[in-house]
Amino acid sequence: MDTAFRKIDIDVYDEDVLQEEELFDADPREPAQVLSDAKQRQVAVRSALAKSDVLGALNIVLENAPYGPNVEEAKTVNLSTLLNILNTTKSADIPNVIKGLSQDGQDTLMKYLYKGMALPGGGDINWSILLGWHEKLTEVAGTGCIVRTMTDRRTV
Template structure:
């Protein structure tokens, strides 16, 4: 049976196809700058966690997330050197007491809550869920859905920007 027809990209023949570049602006920084920024953020987060300032640490991690095709190389490099934004975020999630989670989430802006949901789904997509237990990610997901509503999930699923 011939299955080659399934590998044809029919969008190249359509004039009205919607490109990702038309939906959002890609990160203008080059991969080296994104990597350096992630390293700096990891240091700032450690400092804020030492002061027990969870909302500020989450804001540092979640704001100005790198989007776009030009940062894929940086994301891969960050993974290799284990300074990935997700790892920093998972550190915050693990150190937060479950009773404090709703208050922390309420202190975040709507966009930051959506970005947090993206990272939660990214953490759940990791094989073996990385260095964090599933209960932590699911607990945060539950609390985030309670505070931000189901709209947060819908916005995350329909947003073409991937963290």
């Protein structure tokens, strides 16, 4: 029995097939510029955390978050900056900080929480902190935040 037909990629012959780059607009900035912006944000976040401004630090990180296929290093810098914020925030302050974020900020925060949960253990990842933030974010933003995060094709 011939099974060679099962190895044919039929999507090559379909004009209407969706390509991943067609699902969302690419980040218009150059990868070097995105990395530079992420490093500048890291410095601004440290300054905000020194003033105990957790909400301001979160807004800095979540605003203009890098996305797309060519900015992996900037995504890593942004994630480590966000994890630093999450690790230094008192658990009693979390709900008020989340309430201060816009809906887009809450959705982007959820994306970062899932990205942090997907990373292998070790380093600066504290699972209990990520799960605590996820719980509080879901309480404040509702399950719609999870749905919007899962359906958005722009990954951070």
